[in-house]
Amino acid sequence: MGKYVVTGSASGMGHAVAERLRGDGHTVIGVDQRDADVVTDLSTRVGRSTAVREILSVSDGRLDGAVFAAGVGAHRGKERLTVEVNVLGVTELMLALQPELAAAGNAKVVVFGSNSTTSTPFVPRAAIRRLVDGDTAGATKIVQRRGALSAPAAYAASKIAVSRWVRERAVTSQWAGSGIRVNLIAPGPVLTQLLRDQLASASGKQVRSYPVPVREYGTPEQLAEWVMTMLSPAADFMAGSVITVDGGTEALLRPTDW
Ligand code: NAI
Numbered sequence: 607m608g609k610y611v612v613t614g615s616a617s618g619m620g621h622a623v624a625e626r627l628r629g630d631g632h633t634v635i636g637v638d639q640r641d642a643d644v645v646t647d648l649s650t651r652v653g654r655s656t657a658v659r660e661i662l663s664v665s666d667g668r669l670d671g672a673v674f675a676a677g678v679g680a681h682r683g684k685e686r687l688t689v690e691v692n693v694l695g696v697t698e699l700m701l702a703l704q705p706e707l708a709a710a711g712n713a714k715v716v717v718f719g720s721n722s723t724t725s726t727p728f729v730p731r732a733a734i735r736r737l738v739d740g741d742t743a744g745a746t747k748i749v750q751r752r753g754a755l756s757a758p759a760a761y762a763a764s765k766i767a768v769s770r771w772v773r774e775r776a777v778t779s780q781w782a783g784s785g786i787r788v789n790l791i792a793p794g795p796v797l798t799q800l801l802r803d804q805l806a807s808a809s810g811k812q813v814r815s816y817p818v819p820v821r822e823y824g825t826p827e828q829l830a831e832w833v834m835t836m837l838s839p840a841a842d843f844m845a846g847s848v849i850t851v852d853g854g855t856e857a858l859l860r861p862t863d864w
Contacts, residue, residue, distance in 0.1 A: 618798030794852025
């Protein structure tokens with residue numbers, strides 16, 4: 607049986623993945639700001655260092671996989687928090703855990719992106735560039751110039767940046783070449799606390815009008831099932847892929863992109 611890190615394990619899709627892994631007999635090191643094996647705040651450098659230190663103290667030098675599901679949605683006034691968790695909460699932990707993942711020989715990493723990467727218009731390129739370089743303060747200043755649209759811009763920029771960062775590294779000798787398969791899942795609207803908060807927010811009407819061709823929201827369990835496949839030997843021939851599971855929104859909005 608394997609040993610897996612799951613961030614965002616207290617709620618939604620991270621919780622569903624942790625449950626599936628535990629149900630299959632694996633050991634899960636859950637990381638979250640509450641109700642987790644490692645309770646820490648991934649929006650701060652200190653909190654991320656604590657996460658790494660505590661994970662390493664129980665990993666025995668080897669990890670079979672990691673799932674980065676901790677994330678913050680689009681909230682006006684919380685742009686900096688969003689980009690810290692959604693970008694550095696992945697990149698800093700991934701880099702720090704690379705030796706333990708490499709030690710397993712065939713580890714799998716799944717990072718939660720989003721289909722907002724392709725469905726959000728006018729995301730400032732300069733903010734994305736800064737986030738890819740880890741400059742969360744600079745990126746926040748840029749998205750805040752968007753005024754009323756600063757929150758969705760911060761969210762989409764964070765997910766585009768983390769997707770780019772992950773894809774660039776996934777195919778290098780440090781990752782694919784070290785036996786570690788790193789891939790992204792890009793959900794559409796999935797009924798979790800994150801989506802409930804968005805539906806209840808001032809932009810709830812806009813969120814409700816988001817087109818989903820299958821006419822229902824996804825469930826955390828459906829997405830967890832895809833993640834389980836991406837953690838299985840079925841993913842041995844996958845590196846840097848983005849698996850979109852979104853009820854058809856991307857195909858609806860970008861039918862001619864292929
Ligand atoms: P959720 O809100 O149910 O779970 C997110 C978890 O992340 C929570 O347990 C929360 O405590 C944790 N978290 C947030 N900030 C943290 C911090 N500073 N430190 C430590 N933990 C923190 O959300 P959901 O929907 O399960 O989201 C999982 C991932 O999927 C996120 O990365 C999200 O951006 C992404 N996603 C979600 C979509 C949706 O419609 N629900 C759509 C597309 C992507």
